[in-house]
Amino acid sequence: GExxxxxxxxxxxQEGDSAVIKCTYSDSASNYFPWxxxxxxxxxQLIIDIRSNVGEKKDQRIxxxxxxxxKHFSLHITETxxxxxxxxxxxxxxxxxxxxxxxxxxxxxxxVTP
Amino acid sequence: xxxxxxxxxxxFRKEGQNVTLSCEQNLNHDAMYWYRQDPxxxxxxxxxxxxxxxxxxxxxxxxxSVSREKKESFPLTVTSAQKxxxxxxxxxxxxxxxxxxxxxxGPGTRLxxx
Numbered sequence: 001g002e003x004x005x006x007x008x009x010x011x012x013x014q015e016g017d018s019a020v021i022k023c024t025y026s027d028s029a030s031n032y033f034p035w036x037x038x039x040x041x042x043x044x045q046l047i048i049d050i051r052s053n054v055g056e057k058k059d060q061r062i063x064x065x066x067x068x069x070x071k072h073f074s075l076h077i078t079e080t081x082x083x084x085x086x087x088x089x090x091x092x093x094x095x096x097x098x099x100x101x102x103x104x105x106x107x108x109x110x111x112v113t114p
Numbered sequence: 115x116x117x118x119x120x121x122x123x124x125x126f127r128k129e130g131q132n133v134t135l136s137c138e139q140n141l142n143h144d145a146m147y148w149y150r151q152d153p154x155x156x157x158x159x160x161x162x163x164x165x166x167x168x169x170x171x172x173x174x175x176x177x178x179s180v181s182r183e184k185k186e187s188f189p190l191t192v193t194s195a196q197k198x199x200x201x202x203x204x205x206x207x208x209x210x211x212x213x214x215x216x217x218x219x220g221p222g223t224r225l226x227x228x
Contacts, residue, residue, distance in 0.1 A: 043219040089156060106156040
């Protein structure tokens with residue numbers, strides 16, 4: 001089955017700096033890669049996703065890049081703000097999983113210090 | 115608040131008792147999921163259901179049971195056979211289509227068994 005590894009497990013950044021979280025996946029058939037943000041005590045929410053026919057996607061201060069050859073994808077947050085502090089999860093799924101099953105990484109605790 | 119609800123928010127039970135967690139969605143999603151979240155371990159899939167009256171075991175199904183009698187509802191029973199049931203439980207739902215779709219999460223139920 002699919003295995004998703006996520007690094008680092010914790011990330012501390014100064015406000016205004018950039019943050020990068022990396023994930024690797026094992027199944028070359030995976031083709032959908034979402035990122036979720038979970039604030040303390042809240043539910044996970046999708047912040048950005050990418051499909052395998054695209055190498056990069058941006059949405060304001062966040063971007064995701066995908067390297068299918070190396071089987072890894074990364075989340076980039078620029079100009080970090082205190083409200084970016086949260087746990088971020090990457091995930092992967094395959095086209096053959098028509099009901100959308102996701103395999104999640106273990107999460108990255110991001111702390112943005114003023 | 116997202117169209118998917120879980121109740122109760124906090125649940126306390128004595129060891130040896132079965133307990134049922136509720137999950138309801140009004141998003142007209144076919145697929146529903148149950149995850150368990152422990153610190154540092156991300157989201158682990160317990161059970162999932164693609165359609166009414168059908169469900170499949172996830173990665174950690176032992177000690178849990180589910181039913182899917184209605185499209186809107188996917189209750190999870192934590193049985194006395196679950197060795198370490200204290201955790202945060204998240205329900206999610208999604209559309210079903212090739213390639214994966216965003217999963218919408220409920221607010222979660224924090225179960226404490228003593």
